Amino acid sequence: MRNTIPSPAAFLCLGTDDARAYADSSRVLDEGIALPLVDTSGVGLAQAFGFVVRDVCSTTRRAYLAAELYPDDERLELPFFRTHSKPSKLAHALIVFLHEGGVLFGVCGVERRLEDGPFAATDVNAAEALAAFIVAGARAQIAYDELAREASALRALGRGAGALYVVDRDMRRVVWAADREHGIHWNEDVAPVEDSLVNAAEKLLDAAARGEALPTPPRLPHGTVTSVASIVDDPVFGSARVAVVRVEPLGEKPLAMDALSRREREIARLLVAGYSGVNVAAIAGLSENTVRTYVRRLYQKLGVSNRADLVRKLMAPEPKVATGPVSSHIAPPDSSLAGGDDTLD
DSSP: OTTTSOOSEEEEEEOSOHHHHTTTOEEEETTOOOEEOSSOTTOOHHHHHTOOHHHHHTSSOOEEEHHHHSOHHHHTTSHHIIIIITTTTEEEEEEEEEEETTEEEEEEEEEEEGGGOOOOHHHHHHHHHHHHHHHHHHHHHHHHHHHHHHHHHHHHHOSOSSEEEEEETTTTEEEEEEOTTTOOOIIIIIGGGHHHHHHHHHHHHHHHHTTOOOSSOOEETTEEEEEEEEEOSOGGGTTOOEEEEEEEESSHHHHHHHTSOHHHHHHHHHHHHTOOHHHHHHHHTOOHHHHHHHHHHHHHHHTOSSHHHHHHHHHOSOOOOOOSTTOOOSSOOOHHHHTTOOTTO
16 A cells, blocks of 8 residues: 555554454554554554444445544544554554445554645545455455464364463463354453463463373353463464463363362363373372272262263363374373273273
8 A cells, every 4th residue: 555655654453353453453664564553452443543333334435534534633642643653753644444244354544744745535546446455355364364373273272162262471461262163252252351361371381381280170251271282483373472272161061070079170180181090190199099999989970981981071072182293281191091091990
């Protein structure tokens, strides 16, 4: 767009979720490279640019002079312009709302300084002509990004039921989430439990690093954290230090765990993780005979007759072993489980 409409600055905010599109945005100033926007935490796209999504999408028009939308003094107090335009002395803006079929895919635009002169009607027409191509590119980019992120998460955790969340461990925030069965609404499904997800990921990764299993999986209002894996230097997530977390919906598994004592839950978690009887005894600090007693008690309480049934009872569908190169499940699996060697039956 800057090649067609000469401008020292340009911005692109891409995504169909208002809560995340602004945080995932970028900006170019003068001859610099594209850099992420700053101070985006807790700010939605509509709030950042001062518009109502429904109103923007109710027309086929996409390109506007900023002066058509709001007075300059009001515009420069909106989050995006206050944080980025005012310090860079950018006085004029041309904004393009990327929407199609009632769905907003993002916002982009160009800006000029006072000495560059204002944008004209011909610039608006040029941006309008480009908008259809930008929307098509935006849709393709969003679809590609989602598939790439999901593929990276599944490489780390393997397939399974429930929602996936990717946590930036340094920024302590969720950077991506997906739930193929129910979908994700960021403000309802992510924002209220973001701190809990971050804490659960760190707790499980720390336990795995020590070779320990937690007595019970961390519980969230809408599900239970069943597995976590670290992802290192993956360009899909900007090479950030992240962890992918699986949350399975509340149901039979939490109720089954609730019927167990604290020590029984610890033994059950180790068995589900794939440890052999000898390793369970060593980790739990018990004798093998005592572990066998606990296992018999577990089978009786849960109505199962072998370890495979116990795993299915607590972790259905079948647990998947992580396939990623840098995976950290709740506990490392033992080959005896995969081979059907139920040493504790």
